[in-house]
Amino acid sequence: MSLISKLKGLHNDNSISMHVPGHKNNTIGELSDVIKADYDLTEIPGLDDLHDPVEILSELNTMLAQKAPGYHAQAMVNGTTNGIICSIHAIKERVSHFYIAGDAHKSVYHGVSLINSDYTVIRPEELYELDLDDSCVILTSPSYTGELIKDIEKHVEYIRKNNGLSIIDAAHGAHLSITNNFEASLLKSGADVVIESYHKMLPALTMASVLFTGDSALHQRIMHYINQFETSSPSYLVLASIEYAQQFYNEYDDKEFFQKRGQLIHHLKAAGIDTKEQDDPAKLILNSSEGPYNLEQSLRDSGVYSEMVTDEGVLWCLPLWHEGDRYPFTALLERITKLTPAAFNEGTVMNTDILEGEICVENIVPYPPGVPLVLKGNVITADVIKRIKHYQVNHVKIEGIQYNIYYYMNEAEL
Structure with missing residues (x-):
């Protein structure tokens, strides 16, 4: 097939x-009225340059920035993952250490790995026990399941007062503050960088994301890396869907x-x-x-x-x-x-016993939600092996397992 x-x-x-995505099979909003195959164009005169916007895409970014006064906005077509990685690269020029607070997406770990940076995984409340000078704290809020870090404005203010920088992975929070009956947007936290996936809950095409930056100089450095990492052939359909999603948000x-x-x-x-x-x-x-x-x-x-x-x-x-x-x-x-219980259908369980006690050579990540179960460099314990088997029985996709098995079956010759 x-x-x-x-x-x-x-x-x-x-x-x-x-x-996701938030248009729910094109039943929420009127996305199909504004997104047509005829509009799948390239950077011809009049359509600007996403990596150096000065015309219509600059106007789009200005409109998006109105969502959060005090922030610069940049529409993105490679998702929040790209925004996180670009932000980490830019901030690495200012700091020497990263703190990852809470259950972070794999893209956060990929970002710090790509720059070979030291990092420490902490709970948000542990911030107040740390010397944050010359560091950046990466927070994830809301979580995949819709839980928000409590008192995040207080955390961000503490980070700033102690000479640290902050990034919030708000991929799942682009719709927050859409009305007063929703929780507050993470853009109200005052973090240095906030990245939102518009496609997750708003009516936008998959990969539609917006990066918000408070400081102009930092925004320019992030743009430098966006220019390097983001596709040089951006989809105008995705960009148009971002504009539509923002209009939907404004009028909801x-x-x-x-x-x-x-x-x-x-x-x-x-x-x-x-x-x-x-x-x-x-x-x-x-x-x-x-x-x-x-x-x-x-x-x-x-x-x-x-x-x-x-x-x-x-x-x-x-x-x-x-x-x-x-x-x-x-x-x-x-x-x-009319729902009735399903017949039990056991998933295929790979032989992972060979990994017990070994050092993880590739992050082991149940996907979704994309939060690593075992990070590269950590020991794969018996409890982890038990959890992996449990997931496999229940058809949960786990990334990195085959790579680790292949590595150790071939006596670490990779």
Whole structure:
């Protein structure tokens, strides 16, 4: 089966999205009205240069910066991953050490690895025990599951007062502050750099991201690295979707969202599905008596696709419902009502026993969420091997396993 056939099949099967991107199979917003194949152009006269914007793309960045007065904005087409890596490279010119606070995405570790930088993994509350002079703290908020770091403005202010710099990976928070009923945007934290993935919850194409920088000189240094790392053939469809997503954000009314959210939670609980609300009202974690992995498979069997499943539960990214949206809400409620437990289908378990006690040579990362289970250079313990097998039984994709097995099976000859 080809990729095109697979995509057509999911579309024709009327699959229901509870995952990213935020346009939810083109049912949220009116993205298809402004994103057309005819608009897939290149940097012809009048369309500016993304890496040195002075015309229409400069106007786009100025419009985006209005979301956060005091920040410079740069639209990006290689996702938040590229923004994180470029920011780390630029800030390395000013600091000698990085602190990674909390459960960071693999791109953060890739960023510090690419510059061969020293780093320390800490809890956010440990900041106050550290000498932050000549350092940068990288925080992740909200988390993949919609949890926010408490008192982050206080953390950022402490970092600044102690001569440190701060980056916030806010990939999952581009929609925050969309109305007063949502938690505050991380742009209100005052961090030196904040990167948001517009595509995750807003109606934008995948890879749509915006990087916000407070200091002009730092912004220029980050642009230097964006010019090196980002594609030199940016998609104008992605860029146009960023503009549309910002317009959607500016005009959004949440009345329909909270009404449907309440109905959905009621139906889930009536169907015996435990529903855990997160700091971000657009994220829910679901569970059932059959366990999260069975629940996710049951939902998928009914044509409802979730964002992620872990031992904690099944993660749903709710649509930003609005008046006139085309999201199949009634069909979703019907499928929840008719849900039945899935047949157990054990995943393939690779022989990872060879790795026990060895040094990890490539990050081992369950994906999603992309937070490393074992970092390169750390020991792969018996408990880790047990968790890996548990994940594999439950069909969780884990990056880095094959590389580590191949390395040790070939006596470290790589």
